[in-house]
Amino acid sequence: MSSASGPGIIGKGGRAQTSFTLIRWAMRVWDIDPGLLCDRHLLGEHNEIHAIWSVITGGLKGFSGHPETKRWQGKLRALYLRHALTAAEMQRRGFKHKSPLDENLATGKAVQDELKDPVEVQERLLSGKDADCAERLRRRKGS
Ligand SMILES: [Zn+2]
Ligand SMILES: [Zn+2]
Numbered sequence: 001m002s003s004a005s006g007p008g009i010i011g012k013g014g015r016a017q018t019s020f021t022l023i024r025w026a027m028r029v030w031d032i033d034p035g036l037l038c039d040r041h042l043l044g045e046h047n048e049i050h051a052i053w054s055v056i057t058g059g060l061k062g063f064s065g066h067p068e069t070k071r072w073q074g075k076l077r078a079l080y081l082r083h084a085l086t087a088a089e090m091q092r093r094g095f096k097h098k099s100p101l102d103e104n105l106a107t108g109k110a111v112q113d114e115l116k117d118p119v120e121v122q123e124r125l126l127s128g129k130d131a132d133c134a135e136r137l138r139r140r141k142g143s
Pocket of ligand 1: 046050083087097098099100101
């Protein structure tokens, strides 16, 4: 076992151990401009937003203890806005987006003010992960 504790499988009382790879929870919601993410990270983040949204609005206990879910508790408005940015960027790149979120559920804080890592660190993490993100970040910085 690694030190990371999995969020468990929905419907198993929230205690079931499962691997991160199985449920593909390795993605995260970034706090940087979605325009700087490569397609893979952009689509991954989009899925993640929907997963977190479902967990919080649906009260799915199995996942509610996950740090990335906790970070968005009480901030559905901010998550809603982040989704809108992400969906707009997807459409700009020609991806079809057919999964609007219910704005009636977009309550709470409108700003995500709890960053897991500072923005510069997030940019470094993404650059280290793949060449596509690194290239986008480099171009944006104009260097
Ligand atoms: Zn969507
Ligand atoms: Zn990437």
